[in-house]
Amino acid sequence: MQSELDFITYLEAFIPLSVEAKTALSDVLKVRQYAKREHIVPLNGVNDVISFVVKGCVREYYLNEQTEEVVVWFGLEKDIAVSLPSFISQQPSHTAIQAIEPTKVIQVSRADLYQLYDQFHEIERLGRIIAEHYLMNSDAYIKELQTQNAAERYQHLMEQKPQILQRVPLSMVASFLGISGETLSRIRAKRVSR
Structure with missing residues (x-):
């Protein structure tokens, strides 16, 4: 399917993958559609999938002490949407991820991804590189709020x-x-x- 190929191509911009790794990864990818305002990860839900935005727009937000929504991130096409602390720890997420418009994503479950980590060193390395990228973006956002x-x-x-x-x-x-x-x-x- 073209969406899965686009996702694999996106990943290979970080690190080349063997044919075997690409096949194994393709086998566990799922395409999912979300309606406008539908949650990919609800508030206090456990984030057990990584979502690659194929088409659409999402936001990550939390509720402050006044129960106002505070947006911390927007994702568009070719962005990866995940509440990383929840995904790693499998604890309830402090943030929610919601479709702002009708959104199509490609998802891989945590269970499938961790199994691929055990099978393919290059996929494990890819996961580390993407996590580092995520953390650098989070740090840049915090720095902007504090200094600009x-x-x-x-x-x-x-x-x-x-x-x-x-x-x-x-x-x-x-x-x-x-x-x-x-x-x-x-x-x-x-x-x-x-």
Whole structure:
């Protein structure tokens, strides 16, 4: 199936895989469709699959003490969606992953992935490289929140994932940037008036 081939090609950008490893991986991949607002990982659910976004848009969020949704990540085509701490520990996730629009993903279960780790050193190495990539992105997001002002964070989002602004409600963008909707409106108005 083309989606699975696209996923394997994506993975091979990190590390080449043997024919045997690709075949074994292809055998355990599942294609799944999620409706708009449907959860891939619900709040306090255990994340037992890794999802590769083929088509669509997802967000990762949590509820703060005021039970407001705080967005920490957006995923688009060719992004991997996973609550990594929950996936590794098999404990309830502190964040949820939800489709923002109708979304098609390719998934591999934790059980299947760990079995592949035991069988193929290159897949185990690939998992480590992707986990490192995930952790570096998380660290960069935290650093941005701590060191950049709202306008700088908005500029960075426009440079990295400009399509987010066409596909995601502005209230979610504001939450991701750690600002109010009003502040986001002011930043956007200033950019237009330049």
